[in-house]
Amino acid sequence: MVLFIIGGGCVAAMLVLVFLDMPAFGGKHHPYRDHAIPAAVQHGTANVVSAVNFDQRGIDTFGEETIMLGSVVGVAVLLRPGEHEHEEEGPATGRVLDSTRLAAYLVLAVTMIVGLDVVLHGAITPGGGFQGGVVLATGAHLLYVGGRYPALRRVTPEPVYEAGEAFGAAAFAGLGLAGIAVGGAFLANLLPNGTFGQLFSAGSVPLLSIAVGIEVACGTVVLLAQFLRQELAIRPNESG
Amino acid sequence: MSEVVVAIALTLVLVAGTAVVMTNDPERQAVTLSVLGIVLTVLFVALQAPDVALSQLGVGAAIVPLMVMLAIRKIRATR
Numbered sequence: 668m669v670l671f672i673i674g675g676g677c678v679a680a681m682l683v684l685v686f687l688d689m690p691a692f693g694g695k696h697h698p699y700r701d702h703a704i705p706a707a708v709q710h711g712t713a714n715v716v717s718a719v720n721f722d723q724r725g726i727d728t729f730g731e732e733t734i735m736l737g738s739v740v741g742v743a744v745l746l747r748p749g750e751h752e753h754e755e756e757g758p759a760t761g762r763v764l765d766s767t768r769l770a771a772y773l774v775l776a777v778t779m780i781v782g783l784d785v786v787l788h789g790a791i792t793p794g795g796g797f798q799g800g801v802v803l804a805t806g807a808h809l810l811y812v813g814g815r816y817p818a819l820r821r822v823t824p825e826p827v828y829e830a831g832e833a834f835g836a837a838a839f840a841g842l843g844l845a846g847i848a849v850g851g852a853f854l855a856n857l858l859p860n861g862t863f864g865q866l867f868s869a870g871s872v873p874l875l876s877i878a879v880g881i882e883v884a885c886g887t888v889v890l891l892a893q894f895l896r897q898e899l900a901i902r903p904n905e906s907g
Numbered sequence: 908m909s910e911v912v913v914a915i916a917l918t919l920v921l922v923a924g925t926a927v928v929m930t931n932d933p934e935r936q937a938v939t940l941s942v943l944g945i946v947l948t949v950l951f952v953a954l955q956a957p958d959v960a961l962s963q964l965g966v967g968a969a970i971v972p973l974m975v976m977l978a979i980r981k982i983r984a985t986r
């Protein structure tokens with residue numbers, strides 16, 4: 668406890684020194700902006716946030732998606748059926764209002780298209796791989812909201828999506844290693860820059876965005892499948 | 908004008924956060940948590956951060972409330 672107070676006090680003192688030296692909020696002096704935006708435009712990336720995520724600081728995104736991979740694996744291990752439980756067939760349909768069912772069916776197609784658009788246009792429009800992947804996974808679960816849990820399980824078989832998540836993470840690492848081969852640094856920008864604002868621009872940022880999109884969508888589907896299976900399918904064994 | 912929009916969004920966040928804390932039943936807190944997520948998304952869009960807003964919408968308004976609700980129901984069913 669004493670060690671924590673000493674360490675925490677030193678960190679707090681250093682943070683205060685740093686905050687006093689930073690530019691004021693809402694002012695006109697932005698040193699990070701003066702460096703980040705010209706670098707993004709130089710590589711032909713219209714979405715500067717995606718340029719920072721996948722191009723200038725790609726190693727941070729690599730760490731974050733590895734964290735996501737690890738945590739989904741951890742949840743899958745924790746929520747598997749225990750010794751005194753078994754897994755049975757879930758209910759055929761849920762009790763939902765007709766209006767909810769109609770809304771879920773209508774919004775599902777729109778959500779999938781919006782998710783694909785956000786992932787593919789990661790270098791141009793706001794969003795990128797992570798946001799589009801989450802939208803795609805949430806769109807698939809509108810089947811569950813509409814009361815069709817068995818249909819959801821048929822559309823998202825777990826082995827396929829577990830393999831998809833691993834493939835997405837491996838593709839990101841593979842593009843990073845290809846960066847070493849071609850550009851001399853891990854996750855260096857490989858492909859030609861293209862025209863600013865078009866679909867094929869910003870070098871390898873769209874490819875990295877697609878890899879992260881696949882990984883996040885499949886990972887989120889696996890994550891929610893564990894929770895849904897615990898609630899709907901896993902029952903304790905009858906004692907005796 | 909933009910300051911007015913940001914001020915309105917911050918007030919909505921304040922109201923939604925208070926509503927989450929004042930909800931007694933954890934299953935119903937999942938729903939108010941979802942409302943808080945949507946209101947935070949509006950705040951981030953008002954502060955000109957659409958990427959953050961998209962992330963917040965997907966995770967904080969859809970996935971986390973669903974996980975919370977499923978976990979609470981499972982714990983209550985086995986009690």
